[in-house]
Amino acid sequence: MTSTLVGRWQTRLALLAALGVPLTALFVLFNTSAAGTLILVLFYVALFGLGWDVLYILLQKLRWERDWPPVFQIVGGVAEAVLLFVLLSMAGLPGIHGGSVPFGLFCGMYATIWLVTFAATQGPLRAIFPRWRFSGGRLI
Amino acid sequence: MIARATSGFALHGVGANGEMLDRPLSPGQTIVGRAPECELVLSGGAVSRRHACFTVSEHGAALEDLNGENGVYVNGDRVRSVDLCAGDRIAIGDWLFELRSAGVEAATERRPAALASNATEVVAVARPRLPVPAAPRGVLPDWLLHQPLLDEQQIASAGVELRTAQYAALGGGLGSFAWVSLLRNSGIAASEIAVAGSEAHAGDRFERLCQNSQIPPRERLRSNSDARPDNLWGFPGYAVSELLRDAAHLRLGSAGRILWQIAAEPALAETYTPRRADIFAGVNAEAERIGWPAMLLRGRILAIRKSSAGRLLAVVSQSNEREQRHVVVGARYLHLALGYPGVRLLPDLVAYRERTGDHGRVLNAYEDHEHLYAQLRERGGVVILRGRGIVAARILQRLWEERQHNAAIVVVHLHRSRLVSGQRFGATRRVVEAQFEFQPFNWPKASWGGELRGRLEAAPAEERARLFAAWGGTTVPRRADWRRVVREGLREGWYRPEFGVVRSLEQGPDGRLLTRIQTSLAGGGMLDLAADFVIDCTGMEAGPERSTPIADLIETYQAPLNQLGRLQVNDDFEIEALRHGEARLYASGAMIAGGSFAGVDSFLGMQYTALRSVDALLRLGAPGLRRLDGWYSFRQWLKRARGLPP
Numbered sequence: 156m157t158s159t160l161v162g163r164w165q166t167r168l169a170l171l172a173a174l175g176v177p178l179t180a181l182f183v184l185f186n187t188s189a190a191g192t193l194i195l196v197l198f199y200v201a202l203f204g205l206g207w208d209v210l211y212i213l214l215q216k217l218r219w220e221r222d223w224p225p226v227f228q229i230v231g232g233v234a235e236a237v238l239l240f241v242l243l244s245m246a247g248l249p250g251i252h253g254g255s256v257p258f259g260l261f262c263g264m265y266a267t268i269w270l271v272t273f274a275a276t277q278g279p280l281r282a283i284f285p286r287w288r289f290s291g292g293r294l295i
Numbered sequence: 296m297i298a299r300a301t302s303g304f305a306l307h308g309v310g311a312n313g314e315m316l317d318r319p320l321s322p323g324q325t326i327v328g329r330a331p332e333c334e335l336v337l338s339g340g341a342v343s344r345r346h347a348c349f350t351v352s353e354h355g356a357a358l359e360d361l362n363g364e365n366g367v368y369v370n371g372d373r374v375r376s377v378d379l380c381a382g383d384r385i386a387i388g389d390w391l392f393e394l395r396s397a398g399v400e401a402a403t404e405r406r407p408a409a410l411a412s413n414a415t416e417v418v419a420v421a422r423p424r425l426p427v428p429a430a431p432r433g434v435l436p437d438w439l440l441h442q443p444l445l446d447e448q449q450i451a452s453a454g455v456e457l458r459t460a461q462y463a464a465l466g467g468g469l470g471s472f473a474w475v476s477l478l479r480n481s482g483i484a485a486s487e488i489a490v491a492g493s494e495a496h497a498g499d500r501f502e503r504l505c506q507n508s509q510i511p512p513r514e515r516l517r518s519n520s521d522a523r524p525d526n527l528w529g530f531p532g533y534a535v536s537e538l539l540r541d542a543a544h545l546r547l548g549s550a551g552r553i554l555w556q557i558a559a560e561p562a563l564a565e566t567y568t569p570r571r572a573d574i575f576a577g578v579n580a581e582a583e584r585i586g587w588p589a590m591l592l593r594g595r596i597l598a599i600r601k602s603s604a605g606r607l608l609a610v611v612s613q614s615n616e617r618e619q620r621h622v623v624v625g626a627r628y629l630h631l632a633l634g635y636p637g638v639r640l641l642p643d644l645v646a647y648r649e650r651t652g653d654h655g656r657v658l659n660a661y662e663d664h665e666h667l668y669a670q671l672r673e674r675g676g677v678v679i680l681r682g683r684g685i686v687a688a689r690i691l692q693r694l695w696e697e698r699q700h701n702a703a704i705v706v707v708h709l710h711r712s713r714l715v716s717g718q719r720f721g722a723t724r725r726v727v728e729a730q731f732e733f734q735p736f737n738w739p740k741a742s743w744g745g746e747l748r749g750r751l752e753a754a755p756a757e758e759r760a761r762l763f764a765a766w767g768g769t770t771v772p773r774r775a776d777w778r779r780v781v782r783e784g785l786r787e788g789w790y791r792p793e794f795g796v797v798r799s800l801e802q803g804p805d806g807r808l809l810t811r812i813q814t815s816l817a818g819g820g821m822l823d824l825a826a827d828f829v830i831d832c833t834g835m836e837a838g839p840e841r842s843t844p845i846a847d848l849i850e851t852y853q854a855p856l857n858q859l860g861r862l863q864v865n866d867d868f869e870i871e872a873l874r875h876g877e878a879r880l881y882a883s884g885a886m887i888a889g890g891s892f893a894g895v896d897s898f899l900g901m902q903y904t905a906l907r908s909v910d911a912l913l914r915l916g917a918p919g920l921r922r923l924d925g926w927y928s929f930r931q932w933l934k935r936a937r938g939l940p941p
Binding site: 220286 | 528535557563721745903906
């Protein structure tokens with residue numbers, strides 16, 4: 156990937172909306188009691204992600220190629236998950252009490268959404284948006 | 296239809312006063328002219344001092360006009376630089392030649408018995424008819440061809456066929472292929488598209504360039520996995536295709552390596568690059584799917600003209616040994632992609648070759664030079680390499696292979712100056728190792744589609760020149776095998792760099808090549824380097840004036856050049872000087888380098904320029920054109936995946 160900041164934001168939000176929302180709905184279906192929490196978790200993944208993207212772009216400028224190899228995406232995905240879960244379990248976030256999200260459920264949902272959106276950026280997205288790879292990840 | 300020599304070429308000709316000429320053409324270049332230092336001296340007032348140059352390699356024969364004043368004519372068409380076909384009639388000044396190959400009967404004269412029967416030859420034909428014959432029917436006469444606005448009525452009355460289509464791609468190589476493939480996937484029928492070019496297959500020309508620069512079919516090109524000329528979405532990439540094939544054959548080690556490469560390149564792994572054979576197999580399959588053969592009109596593009604009917608016209612010559620014939624292709628939306636106009640040799644090497652006629656020991660890496668490896672393997676010797684790019688790395692690898700048979704091969708790598716550190720840009724810097732500067736591709740990756748692409752497009756011309764200088768330059772990908780060769784050579788002493796500016800190149804008293812350099816290292820001084828061969832690996836490209844139709848565009852329509860001396864295009868890659876009513880001419884490839892996009896001559900770059908110019912056509916409301924995006928794009932992608940026509 157050779158995304159720009161705006162491209163990263165657009166791609167992240169679009170993929171979370173198009174794939175993350177239905178996948179979250181699926182998890183809600185089987186965990187109706189935690190529905191509100193799961194929806195909020197998705198919201199925080201998106202919100203924190205916008206901040207992470209700023210960090211990624213700063214790091215990307217330290218690379219000659221100004222690119223972001225898939226292995227960096229994987230490391231970033233794990234780091235995002237760890238930080239979010241630590242915050243959720245230690246202090247909680249607005250709307251979510253500290254320690255109220257079970258580890259297994261968080262891992263299952265986060266990993267599913269992350270894997271599907273990651274896979275989409277590795278090619279399938281280009282079949283739908285042929286200009287995406289030339290526009291630094293922007294969709295509009 | 297390149298003439299292939301099986302046992303060399305011979306040149307036969309007849310002059311204005313009936314004098315005959317009979318002489319073999321040796322591999323390499325043969326300069327023809329009136330000056331006594333030419334390899335082939337021709338008499339006659341219409342012959343320039345250095346008039347033309349024949350180049351013979353195992354891949355064919357080519358002819359170039361060196362002077363441009365009196366012209367070189369092939370089958371009656373004036374040309375600047377052209378691949379020769381069997382049967383071509385060539386006029387140089389008052390002289391007339393015919394090129395024939397084995398199995399082709401001469402139309403006018405029997406082949407001289409003295410020649411080997413399987414030789415390709417240039418044979419004299421009955422005089423006088425050229426240099427500028429009155430145009431026969433079916434051919435545009437010169438006076439008509441040279442008008443900037445062509446009257447379509449006059450084309451018809453000259454008996455020349457006019458083929459019209461909504462879209463026309465001129466060139467017929469991979470650049471044309473990218474544009475046509477996008478049009479076909481954007482709702483345009485094959486019957487609405489004409490392709491004009493001299494090659495039978497879109498990949499032929501590129502394949503020949505690969506062959507010449509030591510890239511056999513199984514070798515990998517310096518290109519990325521998702522830069523697929525046969526798949527404008529770039530998904531799945533070559534890496535995934537190769538990985539699946541490897542996995543299916545249980546080559547799990549190789550499959551795993553590819554998976555790691557595409558995940559971690561270029562930061563933690565060597566960049567994945569596709570095999571030449573896979574690229575061309577894919578292009579051929581896609582050509583069938585989009586109906587390329589039906590769109591293709593084979594011939595040499597002579598000129599592009601504005602027409603009285605508001606179209607743009609391409610004059611295409613289909614002349615051969617039997618007849619002269621022009622076809623005019625008329626369209627509203629055209630695309631020009633003629634590829635590299637040619638390769639230039641370093642000036643001091645040209646001077647040496649012209650002075651001595653020695654073409655066998657001072658070579659360009661793109662010339663056929665197998666004899667060099669044969670001699671080195673047998674007798675050993677010293678080779679001087681000039682230029683530090685990817686071609687030098689490939690040649691060095693080949694020399695290393697020869698060293699496994701004969702350890703008496705020594706390589707001196709001559710650089711102008713020592714590379715102390717890599718190019719800097721912002722907070723980053725390229726890595727230098729043993730005088731090679733590393734970069735996976737010829738530009739940083741983000742100049743195809745990231746931060747750097749946007750930055751270049753937004754920059755004014757002077758700033759663009761600065762960015763090109765910062766991102767480009769001579770680099771090689773960081774390949775483990777090449778690094779091993781260099782390290783081994785330095786350690787064992789058979790490979791060494793030297794630094795200096797070449798002052799002279801001549802034959803020493805012992806007959807070897809003597810390169811005298813003024814060393815650029817501390818302390819200075821002159822240094823003589825004796826060698827058996829000098830190979831120019833700089834790969835300098837010739838300018839657009841070397842191409843017949845582009846030189847004509849510059850001359851006829853004052854098509855402007857950019858700061859790099861290439862054709863100037865706008866950010867949609869349109870040559871604005873050729874706007875004519877609703878008609879538009881777009882371009883791609885090496886001839887438009889220096890504009891808003893860096894990698895114009897790469898696979899991915901050709902797809903990007905195609906997307907941009909077709910987006911411009913969408914804004915113009917080109918009939919029948921649909922925007923390839925969203926659900927429609929996905930459906931077209933699915934059709935391709937299933938092998939269905941678009």
